[in-house]
Amino acid sequence: MKRTLGYSILLVATGLLAGIGLAQQTKAPVTKAVKRTPDGKPDFTGTYEWPTALSGEKCKCSATIFDRTKFAPFKPGGEPFLEPRTGDMRHDEPRDFCMPAGFPSGMLSANAMQFFQNNGFLVIVHEFQRMTRIIPLDGRKHREGIEPSFYGDPVGHWEGDTLVVETTNFKRWSLDDYFYTDPKQYRMHSDALKTTEHIKWKDQSTIAYQITIDDPKIFTAPWSQDFEIKSRPDWDGQGLYEYVCEENNRCPGGHCGK
16 A cells, blocks of 8 residues: 555656556565674574465365475376375374474474574474474585484575575475375375475565475476465564473374273
């Protein structure tokens, strides 16, 4: 509304009614500076909502899921990406037994997140399972000789004002929560997964977040999807709620035994 009003006043003041099209083309966008660290890099420190998808169907759950229209074709032999639920909750919902959500699935869970950044690291703490990713920002080489993990080995580097995070060395694990929508499609990435995240400010309150999935055991080519992450400074006061998983959970999937 402010841009429209200001533009109307400009037309009246100058009398250039015939130049509307030209004025629209040449008028510079009004932008405000995003937060920056002392060394001039964009500063993502803050409290946020989880990533929300810009396309695709909604999950029959609260989490964000990947848009299957973005997927590259399967390679021959890549079909194990989709496997049915078995009825064994340790397979179908291992989080009920305090197993990690993993990445990227955990990042898409419908809980608050906090980012903490200095000149050396970005730390992402997700309320769900208190998932924590410590991301070095110096573009170092990935670590060698370590065991594959649920969250992989992330390394970040800057490309202008965009933070690029490449993560490798994953265990085979769940890609997202799509199995709540279709129990016959439990999406499992392979241990060859590499993810690339592009993180940049879209405006003062929104982060543009893109994930590229490169899984050469499953897909013929990498594929990407765009998301948004909304800043929630109004959540700063409460912070993240404690999330404790009970080691001896006797009610997996909400079904309590005797």
